[in-house]
Amino acid sequence: MSVIERFQHEDLEAIRVGRFNLGVNTSFIVYRLGETVIDTGPSNQWRFLKPFIAEKPLEQLLITHHHEDHAGNIGRISQMTGVTPLAPELSLKKLRDGYATPLMQKLVWGYPGKAEAKPLPASMTLGSGEAVEAIFAPGHARDMTCYLLPERGWLFSADLYIANYLKMLRADEDISILLESTLKVLEYDFELICCPHRGLVKDGKTRLREKYDYIINLAGKVQAMHQKGVPVTEISDQILGKESFISLLSGYNFSKRNLVKSCLEVKL
Numbered sequence: 001m002s003v004i005e006r007f008q009h010e011d012l013e014a015i016r017v018g019r020f021n022l023g024v025n026t027s028f029i030v031y032r033l034g035e036t037v038i039d040t041g042p043s044n045q046w047r048f049l050k051p052f053i054a055e056k057p058l059e060q061l062l063i064t065h066h067h068e069d070h071a072g073n074i075g076r077i078s079q080m081t082g083v084t085p086l087a088p089e090l091s092l093k094k095l096r097d098g099y100a101t102p103l104m105q106k107l108v109w110g111y112p113g114k115a116e117a118k119p120l121p122a123s124m125t126l127g128s129g130e131a132v133e134a135i136f137a138p139g140h141a142r143d144m145t146c147y148l149l150p151e152r153g154w155l156f157s158a159d160l161y162i163a164n165y166l167k168m169l170r171a172d173e174d175i176s177i178l179l180e181s182t183l184k185v186l187e188y189d190f191e192l193i194c195c196p197h198r199g200l201v202k203d204g205k206t207r208l209r210e211k212y213d214y215i216i217n218l219a220g221k222v223q224a225m226h227q228k229g230v231p232v233t234e235i236s237d238q239i240l241g242k243e244s245f246i247s248l249l250s251g252y253n254f255s256k257r258n259l260v261k262s263c264l265e266v267k268l
């Protein structure tokens with residue numbers, strides 16, 4: 001059932017892994033550029049990721065946020081290579097102490113990883129001396145950070161993009177903050193999005209702008225219906241369709257109604 005795919009773009013190497021082959025939401029891509037690896041992949045795919053990590057020397061491990069698909073192997077990679085991971089300040093405690101995850105996430109990704117990471121330094125480079133800019137972009141998670149390579153116009157987008165629309169939301173995500181972060185990232189210049197779920201997305205800035213416009217539009221529709229007194233679940237059914245099997249399985253932790261509720265808070 002596992003998805004395993006290797007691909008390359010110029011000097012960027014990538015491996016896609018995932019226990020279930022159910023599309024972008026159940027698979028994950030670990031990227032390597034020179035001696036830098038961005039995120040670690042989920043713990044239940046370590047048998048495929050270990051040889052990928054082992055095949056080249058590692059100098060730098062950058063973490064975008066604490067979620068278990070991104071940081072599930074942080075402890076293993078750190079132990080195997082001796083490299084201390086670099087992570088956003090707000091990720092450090094969760095990465096050190098671990099945290100509980102819902103059953104469905106354990107099924108898909110395995111357990112969160114644990115490691116002692118260092119906070120991101122004020123300035124970062126790839127081994128070649130090329131600049132790496134960290135852009136703090138919360139909303140999906142409170143600690144989420146994207147990494148931009150300004151000289152190339154490449155953005156390692158963490159979970160900011162994934163798709164140019166959005167149908168479901170986790171209970172701990174905040175659309176208003178996500179929109180602010182998206183606007184902030186759109187102030188930078190980039191052409192290629194390196195998304196850990198979708199893959200490489202050309203015209204990245206245009207696609208991210210489309211996602212922003214889509215959410216603003218959605219929030220407008222949601223709020224108009226809400227003002228007419230339509231209940232949240234009804235708004236959700238009408239605009240986004242019935243809840244999926246995954247929503248039910250997650251006890252609505254990941255659901256369309258969460259997206260509707262969060263859209264109600266957006267200041268338009």
Ligand SMILES: [Zn+2]
Pocket residue numbers: 065067070140141159
């Ligand atoms: Zn995430």
